[in-house]
Amino acid sequence: MARHPEAGPPGGKLADNVMQFARALRAAGMRVGPGDTLDALRAVEAVGVANRADLRAALSAVLLRRHQDLALFDEAFHIFWKDPDLLGRMMGLLLPRLTTPGEDPAGSQRLRDALGAQQPPPPADRDRPTPEQRLNVDLDWSDRERLGTLDFDKMSADDFRQTQRLIDALVLPPLTVRTRRHAPHPHGRRVDLRASLKAGLRFGGDVIPLRRTAPEPRPPTVVALCDISGSMDRYARVFLRLMHGLANREPHFHGFVFGTRLTNVTRPLRDRDPDQAMDAAAAAMPDWAGGTRIGDCLTAFNRHWSRRVLGQGALVLLMTDGLDQAGAEGLARPMARLHRSCRRLVWLNPLLRWDGFQPRAAGVRAMLPHVDDFRPSHSLDSLAELVRAVSDHAAGRSPRRLEAARAWRGRMPA
Known part of the structure; x- marks a missing residue:
């Protein structure tokens, strides 16, 4: 695909910003994968950055899958790409992520958490955590242990918000129950006579292979x-x-x-x-x-x-x-x-x-x-x-x- 003349050099910051925007949408709950991120970058290269409406239309066409995520996408686009001199900064490929001190944008709390997530440390600092980082990790684990036994009625507002985030992250294993309905299974205990006779017709009736069934699992109600x-x-x-x-x-x-x-x-x-x-x-x-x-x-x-x-x-x-x-x-x-x-x-x-x-x-x-x-x-x-x-x-x-x-x-x- 030919690059748009306004898209900038390949080594600029535009690709990083598109990737961070897709990552923020995924953290906020939208279904955005690595392939969608690459498609979004190609779409931005195709339409250019001279028009804000065209940029939003290109990103929404690639990253927006469900109608119920439209309001979340519009809010994320407005917050992430918000800048007084949008055209000049996009042309210079220096547009950073939104970091507005003291601003509390209205809208989804989950979107604010996703956009306000801390950036990963530089590669030189990743191998050796600082004492402050080790202290934060210890406090995080001790805080989770404290919240695990704390009564909901005795929690503060901050504890309650953190508890809600932990419940959102609670992983429920796949649930299945056995039913009376049977499905073909190579090692099932019940022999399916009809399927066995039908399979025997292929051999002229001389050989009748046994076809077996087993109870079919399904998600419970x-x-x-x-x-x-x-x-x-x-x-x-x-x-x-x-x-x-x-x-x-x-x-x-x-x-x-x-x-x-x-x-x-x-x-x-x-x-x-x-x-x-x-x-x-x-x-x-x-x-x-x-x-x-x-x-x-x-x-x-x-x-x-x-x-x-x-x-x-x-x-x-x-x-x-x-x-x-x-x-x-x-x-x-x-x-x-x-x-x-x-x-x-x-x-x-x-x-x-x-x-x-x-x-x-x-x-x-x-x-x-x-x-x-x-x-x-x-x-x-x-x-x-x-x-x-x-x-x-x-x-x-x-x-x-x-x-x-x-x-x-x-x-x-x-």
Whole structure:
């Protein structure tokens, strides 16, 4: 491809800036790979840098894959290539990345973090870390260890923002469950007679090779029900962040929130940007930090959504403290139906952070007999244990009734 006369010499800084811009988009969550970066550089060479609109159109045509990333791309382009004398600096190929001291641009927090990331040190300093660098590493690991056991309700604003970033980086292993549907497999236990006879026709019926099948694994259905009442405010914010990760990793995920009414937030949580997803989900919750009517909300879920989303042996994650505004009236029956409709029901209760917790509340006594697992959900370590439990469930290593749930049911007062 012929180079544009305004694109500058090959050894200039333009290639580095295009690469840094693509890297910032990838850090912000857009799907940009090394091949896309090379295509972006060729596109800039083709259209030149004399017109800002042409530059944006060329980069968007190569780097923008999904319509939902359009707002993020426009904001990143405006911030990264922002300069009073854009033409003169681009012609000189000296345009740096955006480093505006004291400026707090509006928009995505994840984009600001990606654009404000520190540059790697020079090659001469990479081999020998300075004492300050070693100190930063030690503080980073100790800070993560402290956040792992710290209660969400006791975190400062900075701790809470760092916890949200750690939850975004939480890696969930691939989940699969075995089904009754069989698929061809060379070492399967079941012989497929129809496929074997069909294969034998190729040899005139003298030789019949055996064709075997095995259960076909598939991604499980994961359903999350989160209590957003006033007593669950801080814990619900963290759990919604975890639900956002599940919504973008699991193809069969459904998310609901409930306070005084039930709200389906699956579609808002599908957005790749956590900040935009949280804003869209919050706009759909008219009862945030209000009262709690667990029985009515579970009844509405069983009536309108149970048959749609709980097929194929779903895993249900129920996040609530069990403190019902209605005094647990009519709560046992919808809980029993929910338990019968899913493969496994996991109750996440932040009140388990207390060593002296006893199931004395009416709502807890009504719900506890109908759960398969009863877990705390007040810290990062407890959420990590939840991820491992979900993985064990998908691998088929989880019994229907767990001893932990039985032990808690044995503590209920008569």
